[in-house]
Every structure is written in structure tokens, then in C-alpha cells.
Amino acid sequence: MNVEIITIGDELLIGQVVDTNSAWMGGQLERENFRIMWKTTVGDDEAHLLDAVDRAMKRAQIVLLTGGIGPTKDDITRDALCRYFGGKLYFSEDVYENILRIFGISGRAMNPLTRNQALVPDACTVIMNLQGTAPCTWFERDGKVLVSMPGVPYEMKWLMTNEVIPRLKNVFSPDIFIRHRTLWVNGFSESALALKLERFEEELPPFVKLAYLPQSGLVRLRLSARTDCEEEAGRSVDEQEAKLCSLLAGHIFAGEDKTPEVALGDVLLAGGLTVGVAESCTGGRIASLITSVPGCSRYFAGSVVSYSNDLKRKLLGVQERDLAEHGAVSRVVVEQMALGAVGLLGCGCAIATSGIAGPSGGTPAKPVGTVWIAATMQDRVVSECYSLGALREPNIARASNMALLMLLGLVNGQDGCQ
Amino acid sequence: MNVEIITIGDELLIGQVVDTNSAWMGGQLERENFRIMWKTTVGDDEAHLLDAVDRAMKRAQIVLLTGGIGPTKDDITRDALCRYFGGKLYFSEDVYENILRIFGISGRAMNPLTRNQALVPDACTVIMNLQGTAPCTWFERDGKVLVSMPGVPYEMKWLMTNEVIPRLKNVFSPDIFIRHRTLWVNGFSESALALKLERFEEELPPFVKLAYLPQSGLVRLRLSARTDCEEEAGRSVDEQEAKLCSLLAGHIFAGEDKTPEVALGDVLLAGGLTVGVAESCTGGRIASLITSVPGCSRYFAGSVVSYSNDLKRKLLGVQERDLAEHGAVSRVVVEQMALGAVGLLGCGCAIATSGIAGPSGGTPAKPVGTVWIAATMQDRVVSECYSLGALREPNIARASNMALLMLLGLVNGQDGCQ
Numbered sequence: 001m002n003v004e005i006i007t008i009g010d011e012l013l014i015g016q017v018v019d020t021n022s023a024w025m026g027g028q029l030e031r032e033n034f035r036i037m038w039k040t041t042v043g044d045d046e047a048h049l050l051d052a053v054d055r056a057m058k059r060a061q062i063v064l065l066t067g068g069i070g071p072t073k074d075d076i077t078r079d080a081l082c083r084y085f086g087g088k089l090y091f092s093e094d095v096y097e098n099i100l101r102i103f104g105i106s107g108r109a110m111n112p113l114t115r116n117q118a119l120v121p122d123a124c125t126v127i128m129n130l131q132g133t134a135p136c137t138w139f140e141r142d143g144k145v146l147v148s149m150p151g152v153p154y155e156m157k158w159l160m161t162n163e164v165i166p167r168l169k170n171v172f173s174p175d176i177f178i179r180h181r182t183l184w185v186n187g188f189s190e191s192a193l194a195l196k197l198e199r200f201e202e203e204l205p206p207f208v209k210l211a212y213l214p215q216s217g218l219v220r221l222r223l224s225a226r227t228d229c230e231e232e233a234g235r236s237v238d239e240q241e242a243k244l245c246s247l248l249a250g251h252i253f254a255g256e257d258k259t260p261e262v263a264l265g266d267v268l269l270a271g272g273l274t275v276g277v278a279e280s281c282t283g284g285r286i287a288s289l290i291t292s293v294p295g296c297s298r299y300f301a302g303s304v305v306s307y308s309n310d311l312k313r314k315l316l317g318v319q320e321r322d323l324a325e326h327g328a329v330s331r332v333v334v335e336q337m338a339l340g341a342v343g344l345l346g347c348g349c350a351i352a353t354s355g356i357a358g359p360s361g362g363t364p365a366k367p368v369g370t371v372w373i374a375a376t377m378q379d380r381v382v383s384e385c386y387s388l389g390a391l392r393e394p395n396i397a398r399a400s401n402m403a404l405l406m407l408l409g410l411v412n413g414q415d416g417c418q
Numbered sequence: 419m420n421v422e423i424i425t426i427g428d429e430l431l432i433g434q435v436v437d438t439n440s441a442w443m444g445g446q447l448e449r450e451n452f453r454i455m456w457k458t459t460v461g462d463d464e465a466h467l468l469d470a471v472d473r474a475m476k477r478a479q480i481v482l483l484t485g486g487i488g489p490t491k492d493d494i495t496r497d498a499l500c501r502y503f504g505g506k507l508y509f510s511e512d513v514y515e516n517i518l519r520i521f522g523i524s525g526r527a528m529n530p531l532t533r534n535q536a537l538v539p540d541a542c543t544v545i546m547n548l549q550g551t552a553p554c555t556w557f558e559r560d561g562k563v564l565v566s567m568p569g570v571p572y573e574m575k576w577l578m579t580n581e582v583i584p585r586l587k588n589v590f591s592p593d594i595f596i597r598h599r600t601l602w603v604n605g606f607s608e609s610a611l612a613l614k615l616e617r618f619e620e621e622l623p624p625f626v627k628l629a630y631l632p633q634s635g636l637v638r639l640r641l642s643a644r645t646d647c648e649e650e651a652g653r654s655v656d657e658q659e660a661k662l663c664s665l666l667a668g669h670i671f672a673g674e675d676k677t678p679e680v681a682l683g684d685v686l687l688a689g690g691l692t693v694g695v696a697e698s699c700t701g702g703r704i705a706s707l708i709t710s711v712p713g714c715s716r717y718f719a720g721s722v723v724s725y726s727n728d729l730k731r732k733l734l735g736v737q738e739r740d741l742a743e744h745g746a747v748s749r750v751v752v753e754q755m756a757l758g759a760v761g762l763l764g765c766g767c768a769i770a771t772s773g774i775a776g777p778s779g780g781t782p783a784k785p786v787g788t789v790w791i792a793a794t795m796q797d798r799v800v801s802e803c804y805s806l807g808a809l810r811e812p813n814i815a816r817a818s819n820m821a822l823l824m825l826l827g828l829v830n831g832q833d834g835c836q
Contacts, residue, residue: 011631013454014598015445016640016675020436022459027433036431037466039459041440044629048455071609073619074629113616114609133609152632154809182434191489191532191551198531201491211462211492213429214570222434257434277702277723283709284695284702287723291701294777294810302729305695305705305721311763315720315733345729359712391572392712 001172002037003029004060006052008067008077009151010043021066021156032165033174034062035226044074046083053084053146061144062168067151069134071113077148078121078137085139085146087123092135095120099133127163131155136163145171177233181223181241182257185248186405190214193221200247208236217388217398218260218405253408260404261289267411268299268349273377275407276345277303278316278337280328281355281371285400301347306337316340327366329354331383334372338383342376349377349411351403355386357395371399375407382410419590420455421447422478424470426485426495427569428461439484439574450583451592452480453644462492464501471502471564479562480586485569487552489531495566496539496555503557503564505541510553513538517551545581549573554581563589595651599641599659600675603666604823608632611639618665626654635806635816636678636823671826678822679707685829686717686767691795693825694763695721696734696755698746699773699789703818719765724755734758745784747772749801752790756801760794767795767829769821773804775813789817793825800828 005025011017019041026036037060042048049068056063068077082089096118117133120126127136127147132155139146147164149156185193190212194201201210207227213220223240225233245252254263268275277286287303290296304315309328312318317340322332337352355371362368368390374383386402388395423443429435437459444454455478460466467486474481486495500507514536535551538544545554545565550573557564565582567574603611608630612619619628625645631638641658643651663670672681686693695704705721708714722733727746730736735758740750755770773789780786786808792801804820806813 010627010629010642011640012441013444013457014448014642015441015443015454016600016631016638017633018436018438018441023430023433023436025433026431030432036433037461039431039457041457043455044627070630070632072612072630074627111609111613113612154807154812180432191529194490194531195529209428209462209492211428212488212490213434214488215435220434222429224428224432279705283714283718284705284721284723285709287697287702288706291703291723291725292811292814296701297725297779300701300725302725302733303702303721303723305702305709307709307715307718307720311720315762344733361715389572391575393710394572396710 001034001061001175002059003034003062003064004038004040004056005036006049006056006063006065007039007041007151008044008049008065010074012041012067013043021151021153024153024157025064025160028160028165030178030180032169033176033178034168034172035176035178044068044076046076046080049076049080050084053081057141057144057146061172063144063146064164065146065148066156069148069150071117071133078119081137081139081146081148082121082123085121085123085141087121089119090122092118092120092126094128095126095135098128098130098135102133127159129155129159131158138167176226176228177230179225179233179237181237181255183221183241183244183248183252184254184258184260184263185219185221185251186253187251188219190219193219197244197247200243204240205236208240216394216401218401253405253412260401260408262293264404264408264411265290265293265296265299267408271411273349273411274299274301274347275349275351276301276341276347278341278350278352279303279305280307280312280337280353281357282353282396282400282403283307283357285396286351286353286403289400289404301345304341304344312337315344317343329356329366329370329372331372331385334374335381335383338374338376338381349375349407351375351407353399353403355395355399357399358390358392369395371395373399373403373406375403375410377407377410380410382406419452419479419593420477421452421480421482422456422458422474423454424474424481424483425457425459425569426462426467426483428492430459430485431461439569439571442571442575443482443578446578446583448596448598450587451594451596452586452590453594453596462486462494464494464498467494467498468502471499475559475562475564479590481562481564482582483564483566484574487566487568489535489551496537499555499557499564499566500539500541503539503541503559505539507537508540510536510538510544512546513544513553516546516548516553520551545577547573547577549576556585594644594646595648597643597651597655599655599673601639601659601662601666601670602672602676602678602681603637603639603669604671605669606637608637611637615662615665618661622658623654626658634812634819636819671823671830678819678826680711682822682826682829683708683711683714683717685826689829691767691829692717692719692765694719694759694765694768696759696768696770697721697723698725698730698755698771699775700771700814700818700821701725701775703814704769704771704821707818707822719763722759722762730755733762735761747774747784747788747790749790749803752792753799753801756792756794756799767793767825769793769825771817771821773813773817775817776808776810787813789813789820791817791821791824793821793828795825795828798828800824
């Protein structure tokens with residue numbers, strides 16, 4: 001089944017909000033063999049929205065909308081859909097009850113604008129949004145389905161998971177089976193990897209595709225099989241994944257679509273290990289990544305962000321002499337930071353970073369983008385210097401990934417495929 | 419001038435990559451009075467790409483593409499554009515020189531796939547991409563412009579800033595002047611705020627729009643004026659902004675489009691203050707936000723993530739007795755954490771968080787989403803308990819925002835508009 005996602009809101013066009021909804025929806029739908037073919041974003045403009053809806057209803061079987069159904073004047077989706085599908089608005093007691101319940105929970109005062117959210121088109125099926133006040137609406141026409149959901153990410157996610165995807169699976173049987181495998185690869189540029197895999201790609205069956213997704217110093221490889229035979233889809237990605245693992249042994253640090261922080265958490269948990277972090281240039285990003293994983297308290301000991309040399313000395317026991325002689329961005333200091341984190345935080349493993357994230361602070365000998373990273377486990381310490389780029393945000397993101405992977409490699413004994 | 423952005427790649431459709439490029443581009447273009455009207459995402463599929471390009475060339479004056487110009491087989495943009503605009507590919511010595519230069523810098527080995535990136539359509543103007551190997555290409559037809567850029571964010575940003583926007587400004591004079599003002603508002607739900615501003619909205623001139631952008635516990639209000647008179651656009655948003663500031667006095671913590679971390683950094687810098695952070699449930703996010711701001715080393719002292727009670731005691735001096743009596747998620751503990759951070763990190767101000775981010779760890783008395791936050795400056799300490807939701811990621815994001823704002827309010831003496 002072909003799906004089109006339409007996201008609605010001026011804030012998405014003028015860049016005040018990054019649309020994370022549609023990526024999440026895409027991931028969930030593909031797992032259920034719905035194929036996302038188009039995404040469209042329009043502003044808070046009824047004519048543009050209706051044009052996008054009409055085009056989507058012509059080229060897709062399933063059309064999913066997010067946004068524009070809040071209580072304020074710039075929210076135009078409900079009325080536009082009422083016009084497109086015909087009929088009129090009515091006051092739904094059920095929706096009103098849900099709004100009262102939501103307000104009871106959050107203790108905010110009721111107001112007429114919120115009450116108006118209980119007005120819904122009579123041409124649709126209303127799906128109760130138990131996470132918020134704006135109802136989800138489900139329209140059908142000519143065997144096609146359009147669903148309008150709130151733009152608030154956690155409301156949309158709850159609706160998709162609990163209502164929309166189960167209902168779509170009831171209405172549509174899959175006409176194609178989609179299987180993806182993702183492998184995270186370290187140590188190659190995108191083009192060097194493509195060259196290494198040239199022959200592998202030539203030998204792929206026509207219904208299997210390989211995609212390269214560079215991300216903060218790593219490349220994610222994605223194998224996708226799309227065929228009308230479920231067994232063939234599963235078998236072919238299994239086979240090709242096994243080939244890739246043997247071609248890239250030692251460079252694949254995670255199968256499935258595991259981020260570095262999830263992959264690291266899994267091996268720490270499996271090994272009964274704990275981790276602490278001492279961050280300078282990454283400024284808390286590594287701790288933030290590690291703690292973004294639910295359940296991390298079982299292996300995350302804690303972290304220190306020591307921007308200043310003072311704190312590096314005082315908290316992590318970095319030697320004054322080494323700071324003076326080698327500078328904070330050096331192998332000896334970053335290794336002392338990692339070992340200091342072990343002592344301070346009482347953890348079995350530690351990661352440390354010290355570098356120049358930019359945009360300023362570089363010198364001819366240590367330009368912006370120079371980052372030392374160390375990892376330690378028991379009595380072993382490894383460290384390496386990376387030359388990243390000129391931009392702060394990608395430098396922080398890349399150094400954080402490299403640091404997580406360095407420890408992952410150390411814990412894994414540099415094993416390949418998992 | 420109306421602009422359409424087309425982003426290309428299966429990874430965007432199936433949700434393996436969140437498209438952050440188009441939001442950034444939208445923000446930059448609006449500042450220069452180019453109006454983004456549509457965004458479209460298509461996969462690595464030539465027919466879909468050509469359909470999207472053709473539609474965009476019909477309805478927009480400017481069409482900007484990102485993605486699909488890497489060295490690998492799934493990169494189809496260049497060849498599709500060559501077909502759409504006619505002509506053929508030729509080998510550009512200039513592009514080849516740039517590729518050699520890039521490889522010289524990064525020290526990677528040259529390979530034939532990368533060399534092929536020097537093949538460019540003869541129907542376009544080539545714009546050198548000094549940040550990467552894939553060239554930017556500029557096509558014109560019937561007074562309209564299409565530009566194809568790499569999808570790698572820092573390459574695209576460099577090209578937009580240094581090449582594409584300046585060239586677009588040379589080709590097109592603005593036919594409309596767009597002025598935005600953003601105000602960050604704390605202490606209202608979206609609908610309560612809309613109700614408070616109902617009359618204000620009714621009295622807005624027809625060419626001024628107000629939008630509500632809820633974000634992690636805050637609401638960003640955006641005033642937009644779009645008119646053909648530059649002076650009127652500027653004057654009207656100034657006037658309406660002043661009205662909003664008086665209506666919402668005490669609730670507006672930042673004008674312009676300043677995130678909480680940028681607003682806090684500005685007042686700390688202005689006051690010659692330094693900040694330290696002691697995080698439990700936010701797990702490093704607050705430090706990561708503060709250090710995402712270039713130049714933060716002038717006011718950021720450092721941070722500790724103390725997930726365990728042990729570290730709260732050992733590093734931050736939290737009293738054993740209070741942990742036992744009140745639990746880690748309590749006013750007394752979070753205040754001790756903030757004061758402990760001041761002592762440990764040697765900073766003038768500090769923020770601390772202690773809560774239950776979820777999904778597990780809640781109790782009937784302290785359900786998931788319970789978060790205590792404290793801020794301290796000199797001898798003053800403030801703290802508050804928030805009841806957030808059931809989901810880990812939004813809880814961390816919201817608690818981090820609330821913590822930054824609590825200190826901002828303390829430093830500002832709870833002033834309103836800045």
C-alpha cells in the first residue's frame with residue numbers, strides 16, 4: 001500500500017520547527033509493510049492544504065496528516081477536511097468527555113477554545129486521542145483512507161501505535177513485503193565503502209537495494225528487500241546481510257538499527273559493566289545520549305563535564321604538569337580524564353573527550369576539530385586523535401559517536417557483526 | 419518570491435534520517451524575504467523526482483533540492499536533472515580539482531566513484547562546493563531557478579550561506595517583505611494563551627498573523643507580517659510585539675528566536691556570571707544544551723550527572739539523612755544538589771534536576787514525570803516540582819527547558835520582555 005504523509009504548519013516551512021513526526025511515522029509504517037512514497041509539507045493555508053490532500057488522495061491509498069488541529073486560529077485542518085469530504089461539524093459528547101478528562105488530569109482551567117475542539121466533521125470516524133484534546137479523525141473515500149492527527153509528537157505517536165496502525169492493518173492487506181536490515185559501519189568514508197561494495201551491489205537481486213546513510217562520522221548501510229513473497233523478502237535480506245558482515249568484518253559495530261548509545265548499552269548490560277563519562281568538548285552530549293536510553297541507570301554511573309583545566313585537575317586528577325606541557329587537548333590528558341572518571345564515578349569503564357569543537361579556540365598546531373578521545377575498561381586504556389571539521393554541532397555529534405564506539409570496540413574486543 | 423524545497427532520499431521516507439535541512443533552509447530564506455510555500459520529499463526514484471521537480475517548476479519561482487548527489491548508485495539527482503533540463507554530462511576539471519583538494523585535506527584515498535562526481539550537466543552553472551566532493555548545480559528556465567545541493571547538512575549550509583542565497587538575491591528582487599518576531603512564553607498552555615490573546619488576534623491588521631508553537635512546556639508565539647511595503651512590515655511587527663509584551667508581562671522570557679539556552683547564556687554573559695549544573699533525570703541534556711552555544715566557555719563552569727545517590731552524596735554533598743527521609747526526588751535534595759554544584763564547580767549560579775524521566779521508576783506518590791528543579795544564584799535558592807508526562811524523551815526535554823528558565827528568571831529578577 002502506498003502512503004503519503006502531509007505535515008501542516010507555517011512553522012515547518014519557515015523552519016521554526018523541525019518535522020520529526022514524519023520520519024517516525026515512516027519507520028513505523030515500513031515495519032508493517034506500508035510503503036511511504038511521498039511527504040508533503042504545506043503551511044496554514046486552506047487552498048494549499050486542499051490541493052495537497054487532493055493530489056495525495058489520487059496517488060496514494062493511505063494519506064496521513066499531522067498538525068493544524070489545535071484550538072487556535074492558525075489551525076485550519078479540521079475545517080478544510082470537512083469541506084473536502086462534505087458534511088458538517090457536530091458537537092461530539094465523547095470528545096468533550098475526553099477533553100474534560102484531559103483537563104482534569106492536568107488541572108488546567110477549561111476554556112471555550114478548547115471546548116470547540118469537540119466539534120468534529122460528521123463525514124468521519126472519530127478516534128479518541130487519550131493523550132490530548134484534539135481528536136483524531138478517519139475519513140474513507142473510494143477504498144482509500146485519510147487520517148488527520150495532532151502534530152504534537154507524543155500524541156501522534158500514541159495514536160499511531162494504538163489506533164491508526166492497527167486499524168490500517170484491518171483495512172488493508174499488504175500487497176508487498178518490505179524487509180530492511182541496517183548495519184552501522186565505522187572506518188570508511190561513504191565513497192570508499194561504495195567502492196569496496198561495488199561488486200556486492202552488482203550481484204544483488206533486483207528487488208534488494210543497498211543505501212548509504214552517512215551520519216556523524218559513521219555510515220549506516222541499509223539493505224531493503226521489497227517483494228510480493230514474504231518468505232523471499234526475509235530470506236534475501238538475511239543472505240545479503242551475512243555477505244556484508246563477512247565483507248566488512250571488523251567494521252560493523254551494530255546490526256539492526258541500533259544507535260551507538262543503544263549498542264553500547266546492550267553490551268555493558270550483557271557484561272555486567274558500568275560506564276562513566278568525562279567530557280570536555282562534547283559538553284554533556286555523550287551523557288545525554290547514554291541517558292536517552294530507557295533503563296540506562298543499570299549501567300550508567302554518572303558523568304562530569306570539565307570544561308576548565310581547574311576541574312580537570314580537581315575532579316579528575318589530571319596532572320598540572322601534563323596540562324602545562326601537553327595542553328588539555330592531548331593524549332596524556334584525555335587518558336588521565338578517563339582514568340579519573342573511573343576513580344571519581346566508581347565505574348568499570350569510562351569515556352573521555354578533550355578537543356576544540358569550534359567555531360573558535362583553534363591554533364595552528366591544534367586547529368578547530370582536533371579531538372582526543374579515550375576509553376578505558378579495567379586496566380586497559382585506548383586513545384586516539386581525530387581531525388574533524390570546522391563546525392561546532394557536527395564536531396560534537398561526531399566526537400560523541402566516536403567516543404561511544406571506542407568503548408564499544410574495547411568491550412567487544414573489536415568483534416565484527418553481532 | 420515563492421520557493422519550493424524538495425528533499426530526496428529513501429532514508430527520509432522510511433524514517434532513518436530526520437530532515438533537518440529544509441527547516442534550516444526555510445529559516446534562512448524567510449530572513450531574505452523569500453517565501454517557502456511547499457516542501458516535498460521523494461525517494462531515490464527518478465520518476466517521482468522528475469514529477470516533483472516539474473510540479474515545483476510550475477508553481478514556484480525558486481526550487482531548491484537537497485540530496486541524492488553522492489557517489490553511490492542510490493544517488494539519482496544529477497542524472498535526473500540532466501534529463502529534465504536537457505544536454506549531457508561533461509567532465510569538469512574545476513570540480514575534479516576541488517575533489518582532489520578535499521581529499522588532500524582529509525587524507526582519504528581517491529577512488530573512481532568519487533572521480534565520477536566531477537561529471538556535471540552542461541545545462542547548468544556549477545557552483546563549487548568547498549566543503550565536500552559533490553558539486554552544487556544551478557539551472558535556469560523561463561525566469562525560474564532550480565538549485566541542487568548535497569544533503570550533508572554542513573555542506574548544504576555552507577553553500578546556501580556563501581553561494582546560493584547571495585546569487586538568488588542578485589537574480590530576484592523581493593516582491594514581498596516578510597518580518598517575523600518570536601516571543602517565548604512560559605506559564606500558559608496553548609489554548610489558555612489563545613484565549614488570553616483572543617481580542618489581540620481580532621484586532622491584528624489583516625497582513626499580520628499570530629502563530630502558536632508549543633514546545634517542551636513552552637509556547638513560542640510568532641508574529642509574521644507579509645506586505646509589499648518594507649517599512650510597514652517592520653513597523654507593524656514592532657507595534658504588535660510591544661502590545662504582546664504588555665499583555666503577557668512576566669511570562670515572556672525571550673524575544674527574537676532565542677532558545678532558552680541562548681537567552682540564559684546572554685544574561686549570564688551580561689552579568690559576568692558563571693553557571694554549573696547538577697543533573698539527575700535530565701542526564702546531561704542541560705549541559706549539552708548550554709554547551710551547544712558557541713562561546714559558552716565564558717560562562718559555563720561545568721556539570722555533573724549524578725544518577726546514583728552515592729554520587730549525589732559524594733560529589734554534591736547531599737545529606738544521607740535527607741536522601742533516606744525524603745528520597746532523591748525531593749525539594750531538599752534538589753536544593754542541596756544545586757548548592758553542591760556551586761561548591762564543587764566553583765560557579766556563581768547553578769541548576770539541578772532530580773526526577774523520574776520514565777518509562778519506569780515511578781511510584782504512586784511520585785509517578786513517572788515527577789521532576790524537582792532548583793536554581794541558585796549567590797545566596798538565593800528557588801525550587802519547584804513539575805508533573806510532566808509518561809514519556810522519557812519529552813520529559814527530559816521539558817525538564818531541561820524548565821530548569822534553564824528557572825535560572826533565567828532568577829538572574830533576570832523575573833523581568834518580562836527583554
